[in-house]
Amino acid sequence: MPGIQDVSMTLEFPYQRTTGPVIGPFLTGLRDGKILGSRCGDRVLCPPLEYDPDTSAPLDTDLVEVGPGGTVRSWTWVVEPTRKHPFDHPFAFAMILLDGADTPLLHAVDAGASDAVSTGMRVAAQFREERTGAITDVYFVPEGQAKAQDITPGEEPVTISEHLIGLHISEPLYPHRVRFAQGLLDGRILGQRSPASGKVYVPSNGYDNMERTEMTEADDVEVADRGAVSSFTIITPVQYYGQKETEPYIRASILLDGADQPIIGVDVRDIPVDEFRVGMRVQAVWKQPDDRDVAELGNRFGGAWEGVIDRWEPTGEPDMDPRPLQEFAF
Amino acid sequence: MARPSAVVGIGQTDYRKRLDVTLDGLVRMAAIEALDDAGMTFADIDAIVIGKAPDALEGVMMPELSLADALGAVGKPIHRVHTAGSVGASTAITGATMVESGRYDRVLVVCYEKQSEGNATWALSGGRSGGQGAGGTFAPWIRSYIQRSGAPDHIGWQVAVKDRQNAMKNPHAHLHIENIDIDTVKNSPMLWDPLHFLESCPSSDGAAAVVIGSEDVARNGPNRPAWIIAHAKRTEFSSFPGRDTVKPQAGVDCAEALYKKAGITDPLHQIDCAELYVPFSWYEPMWLEGHLITPETEGWKLTDSGATALDGSFPVNPSGGVLSSNPIGASGLIRCLEAANQVRGTAGDYQVDNARVALGHAYGGAAQYFAMWIVASELSPQFN
Numbered sequence: 209m210p211g212i213q214d215v216s217m218t219l220e221f222p223y224q225r226t227t228g229p230v231i232g233p234f235l236t237g238l239r240d241g242k243i244l245g246s247r248c249g250d251r252v253l254c255p256p257l258e259y260d261p262d263t264s265a266p267l268d269t270d271l272v273e274v275g276p277g278g279t280v281r282s283w284t285w286v287v288e289p290t291r292k293h294p295f296d297h298p299f300a301f302a303m304i305l306l307d308g309a310d311t312p313l314l315h316a317v318d319a320g321a322s323d324a325v326s327t328g329m330r331v332a333a334q335f336r337e338e339r340t341g342a343i344t345d346v347y348f349v350p351e352g353q354a355k356a357q358d359i360t361p362g363e364e365p366v367t368i369s370e371h372l373i374g375l376h377i378s379e380p381l382y383p384h385r386v387r388f389a390q391g392l393l394d395g396r397i398l399g400q401r402s403p404a405s406g407k408v409y410v411p412s413n414g415y416d417n418m419e420r421t422e423m424t425e426a427d428d429v430e431v432a433d434r435g436a437v438s439s440f441t442i443i444t445p446v447q448y449y450g451q452k453e454t455e456p457y458i459r460a461s462i463l464l465d466g467a468d469q470p471i472i473g474v475d476v477r478d479i480p481v482d483e484f485r486v487g488m489r490v491q492a493v494w495k496q497p498d499d500r501d502v503a504e505l506g507n508r509f510g511g512a513w514e515g516v517i518d519r520w521e522p523t524g525e526p527d528m529d530p531r532p533l534q535e536f537a538f
Numbered sequence: 539m540a541r542p543s544a545v546v547g548i549g550q551t552d553y554r555k556r557l558d559v560t561l562d563g564l565v566r567m568a569a570i571e572a573l574d575d576a577g578m579t580f581a582d583i584d585a586i587v588i589g590k591a592p593d594a595l596e597g598v599m600m601p602e603l604s605l606a607d608a609l610g611a612v613g614k615p616i617h618r619v620h621t622a623g624s625v626g627a628s629t630a631i632t633g634a635t636m637v638e639s640g641r642y643d644r645v646l647v648v649c650y651e652k653q654s655e656g657n658a659t660w661a662l663s664g665g666r667s668g669g670q671g672a673g674g675t676f677a678p679w680i681r682s683y684i685q686r687s688g689a690p691d692h693i694g695w696q697v698a699v700k701d702r703q704n705a706m707k708n709p710h711a712h713l714h715i716e717n718i719d720i721d722t723v724k725n726s727p728m729l730w731d732p733l734h735f736l737e738s739c740p741s742s743d744g745a746a747a748v749v750i751g752s753e754d755v756a757r758n759g760p761n762r763p764a765w766i767i768a769h770a771k772r773t774e775f776s777s778f779p780g781r782d783t784v785k786p787q788a789g790v791d792c793a794e795a796l797y798k799k800a801g802i803t804d805p806l807h808q809i810d811c812a813e814l815y816v817p818f819s820w821y822e823p824m825w826l827e828g829h830l831i832t833p834e835t836e837g838w839k840l841t842d843s844g845a846t847a848l849d850g851s852f853p854v855n856p857s858g859g860v861l862s863s864n865p866i867g868a869s870g871l872i873r874c875l876e877a878a879n880q881v882r883g884t885a886g887d888y889q890v891d892n893a894r895v896a897l898g899h900a901y902g903g904a905a906q907y908f909a910m911w912i913v914a915s916e917l918s919p920q921f922n
Contacts, residue, residue, distance in 0.1 A: 219665040223597040224655050228560035257607065258562050264580055264610035368557065373597045407779050418778050439678040443670060444729045448660035452667040459670050461678075468779040473670060486678075509664060534682045535780045538675075538904060 212389045215381055215506045220374035221449050227369050229269040230258045235366040237271070239341040241359030243333060244271035245309045254309035276333035277351055278306035278313075285322040292374070294344055300325045304348060317348045324350060335359055341366035382507050384414040387428060389502040392516040395494050399467055400427045407468040411511050432465035433517075434491035436528040439470070439537035442481055458484060462520070463536045470536045473510050478519045486534075487527035490520045540638035542917055544756035544763035545878040547576025547749035553712040553863035555654045556743040561598065562608035565650050568745035569609055572646070576749040577760040580610025583749070584642040589619040589629025589649040590867030591902075594661035596652055609648060621773075623672075623815065623902030625649065626746070626870025627909035630898070631769045633750040634911070643752045650745035651865035658741060658866065673738055673818060675904060677730035679783040680820040684732065686784060689823065689838035691732070695723040697819040698737045698861060700847055705858025707848075707887035712742040712863040737819040737861075744865035746872045753917070764878035767895075767919065768800035769911035776904035783905060785828045792908040793829035800912045801921055805831045805897075806840075808921045809912070811853040811880055811890040812897040813873035817860045822846065825899065826854070829910070848888060856880065856888040870900025874911055881915040895919055 227235055230246055234256050237244040245254030246267045253267075254274050260267055283302035289295055294316045302325070303312035318334075319325045332354035339345040341362070381389060384400065388411050391398035399410035404419035410431055415422050440460040445453035458481060461470040476484065494500070495518045505512035549571025556564055565588075573579055586609055588602045598604065602618040605611075617636075621628040626649040633647035663669020683689070702718045705711035715722075718736070726735040756763035772792035774781070793805075802808045814825045823837030831852075832840050840846060846854035855861070857876040860869050877898035879885040885893075899910045 219594075221594075221597060221656060221660055221665065226557050226560050226652075226655070228563055231560070258560060259566070259607040261607045261612055264607055264612070371597070409779075417775055439682075441670065441674045441677045442731050443668075443674045444727070445668070446657070446659040446671060448657040448663070448669075450660065450665065450667055451669075457668070459668075459674060469777065472777070475668065509666070530685075534686075534784065535782060537678060537682065537783045538777050538781065 212381065212386055212393070212502060215377065215379050217506060218374055218376045220372060222370050222372045225369045225371065227367055228258055230256045230267065230271070232365060232367050233269070233271050235341040235343070235369060236362070238335075238343065238345040239339045239366060240361035241335050241357065242273050243275040243306060243346065245274045245306070246271055251310040252308060253311045254306055254313050272308070274308040275306040276354070278304040278331055278348070280317070280325065280327055280329045280331055281305050281312050282327055283317070283325050285325065294347055298322070302331070302348070304331060315346070315348055319350055342369060379507065381505065382414055384412055384423070385505065385507055387425065388412070388511070389505050391430070392502055392511070393497070393500050395497070397431050397433055397464060398428050399431045401429045403427055408466060409469050410464060410467045410471055429466070431467045433494070434489065434523060435462045435464035435467070436533060437461070437484070437486050437488045437490060438463045438533040439486060440476070440484055456481070460484075461537055462490060463533060470538070471511055471513070472538055474520065475514050476520055479522060485527070487530040489523040489525040489527065491523050492517045493519050493521055541640055542753040542765060543634045543637035543750050544753070544765045545748050545875065545913060546751040546756050546759045546761070546763050547572040547574070547578065548875045548878060548884070549573070549575065549747040550710050550872065550875070551744045551746070552710050553742040553744035553865055556652065557654060561596065561601065561650070561652055561655070562605055564652060564743065565605055565648050565745045566608040568650070568747040569646060569648050572747035572749050575761060576751065578644065578749060582644055583610065583614065583646045584644050585615040585617070585636060586611045586646045586648065587617045587619060587629050587633045587636070589625040589647070589871065591622060591625055591651055592620070592661060594656070595658055595866065596655040609646070621902050621907045621909065623817070623866055624870050624900040624907040624909045625902060626868050626872060627874050627898060627900035627911065628771055628870065628907070630748060630871050630874040631771060631909055631911060633748070634766045634769055637750050637752050643755050645750045646747065647750060647871065648745060648747045649868040649871040651867040652743045653741040653865065654743050673730040673733055676818055677733050679905070680818065680824070681732060683784045683820060683824050687823070687835040687838055692720060693823060693838045693841055694732065694737050694819040695720045697816065697822045697841060698723045701816065701855050701859045701861040704848055704856055704888055705862035708858045708862070710863065711858045712740050713858070733818050733820075739817040739860045739864035740862070742863050742865045744863065744868055746868040746875055748871065748875050748878070762882045762915070764881045764913040764915070765917045767912050767914045767917070768796050770796040770799065771909045773908070774906050776906050784824065785834070786905050788906060789825070789828045789901065789908050790830065792910055796910045796912060797830070802912070803921065806852055808895065809852070809897050810893040810895050811856060813857060813859065813876045813899065814854055814897070815860055815870060815873055815900040816855060817864060819861065822854055825901070829899065848890065853890050856885060856890055870902070870909060873900055874898030877911070878913045881913050
């Protein structure tokens with residue numbers, strides 16, 4: 209049985225960029241084995257810019273070739289590369305003033321060891337075998353190590369680029385969330401009763417936001433694992449990146465007995481849509497203790513009910529009056 | 539005492555999918571059009587305010603920094619406003635407040651979204667599978683409104699048709715749907731019961747901009763100003779016991795503060811037209827009631843009577859509204875600048891006859907952020 213762990217999640221999306229009249233040709237150039245800069249007055253900017261940083265005027269879109277050699281202006285050594293870094297071994301990020309350019313390009317130097325890098329050292333561009341029209345099509349090596357390359361230009365210009373941008377989040381569960389998680393593993397739903405208003409929040413934020421009062425372990429209370437549907441929505445899933453749903457499904461708010469705030473976004477699969485209604489009494493059917501999993505529980509999103517509750521079933525009790533439940537919709 | 543302020547320049551891009559231009563190029567187009575309208579260049583601007591919906595929509599963090607070059611903002615104060623879907627109107631109000639404070643005479647307000655670069659429903663789902671999205675969140679509250687008010691089903695369909703018909707007159711609108719009628723709307727796929735596909739806003743790209751000037755700037759500009767006679771913002775938590783999601787208290791409070799500041803006692807008769815933030819059709823009657831323009835249960839009757847059509851007594855969303863164009867971060871500013879277009883007499887084919895006083899409005903988050911302004915053709919309009 210997975211126990212209570214730190215929060216660990218990756219937020220990731222393949223964003224698309226329109227590259228435009230300057231970055232488009234720059235990326236096309238990289239794919240074709242050339243590094244291009246933009247003219248700005250009597251200077252050449254590399255990386256090129258679409259607008260003049262001094263005057264905001266559009267810059268000439270007729271780019272000029274710079275490099276492939278350049279001089280390191282400053283650098284830092286990356287000891288432990290991450291999966292998003294251009295190399296899987298230690299390397300340098302360096303500000304490289306390419307020959308013919310007046311502004312430095314931040315890029316990676318594959319130098320082997322940190323003592324092989326120094327400010328003022330000469331480096332040269334190397335292009336990767338597989339190029340897609342991205343900044344990662346190129347990297348730099350100490351000038352003497354550069355190999356001659358025979359590069360065949362591609363056909364279509366690069367107008368759109370795709371970037372899988374991700375953020376990995378790792379943090380401890382807050383203490384009140386740890387107690388809530390332990391409750392779920394034990395088959396109990398814990399809330400907190402505000403010492404100021406007497407209202408019971410489930411799951412609790414650890415404070416009563418209406419009364420601006422902190423809540424502590426002494427305020428923990430158990431609420432029932434049954435209650436009334438206070439609101440629900442039938443979702444037609446949008447097929448976004450990472451979406452696993454393909455068919456319409458219900459997301460419900462349920463006001464548990466003993467709580468003053470509904471649990472929201474509860475996944476309901478086993479009650480037919482045309483029987484589902486506000487006011488309906490339902491109860492949780494828990495998973496077997498060994499199957500309960502709170503790994504999806506974070507500090508900010510709902511209760512990760514799907515990890516511990518197998519399904520919600522109608523209790524067969526008479527419905528509650530739907531009108532007052534409207535104040536417990538969300 | 540705050541100084542008067544006015545909209546002295548307006549700029550908008552077209553709101554279709556813009557794969558032809560970068561984010562920088564997009565915001566610049568709107569900004570330059572607004573500056574031209576105001577008879578200014580970037581050099582005349584004292585400060586810049588940028589608004590957009592959450593950064594996760596395009597995955598560009600702190601875009602106010604990277605957009606500074608394209609907006610002529612280098613070396614000038616630049617501010618960023620975040621209030622989810624209401625951000626466009628909040629940003630307009632921030633710009634007005636900066637001028638009213640006396641610190642700045644000419645403020646450039648720019649808002650945008652380029653939805654084609656990301657996915658809004660992914661972003662609103664916190665990057666997780668099985669998200670509710672905006673429509674899924676609002677649908678049950680809409681059902682509650684329908685139950686409470688006794689509104690017939692066709693009200694939502696009627697708003698969807700009316701706003702798209704208005705959009706046919708607006709060259710900037712994303713959706714231009716020929717021959718749309720009630721049947722087309724109600725036969726479109728159900729997305730989140732009771733909301734059909736055609737009762738929902740599109741995913742749009744686009745930028746909008748206004749130049750806000752002091753009284754002196756407004757009186758000496760090349761074109762007619764729209765005087766900003768009142769504005770208000772209010773917020774509430776998304777979730778708390780006893781929350782009325784159909785008629786949020788923050789929306790009521792915001793409207794009361796707004797009308798009081800403007801000297802309006804009878805909004806339905808003293809305001810000539812409104813640009814309300816209606817991303818899902820039912821929010822027209824919901825905000826008519828939620829912002830005290832009509833009593834409860836009377837909002838849908840106003841819509842049903844045809845009064846909110848372009849030739850009605852209280853036109854709502856003459857431009858076609860959010861239902862026809864939704865570059866999210868810009869949508870609130872578009873409501874505010876379309877209100878200004880009406881009182882300046884620059885609304886083109888969707889001009890409301892004799893519009894003197896107009897309301898611009900936006901809401902955001904889980905219907906919890908509200909921002910509204912009233913613009914007028916005169917600095918001190920008289921209300922009877």
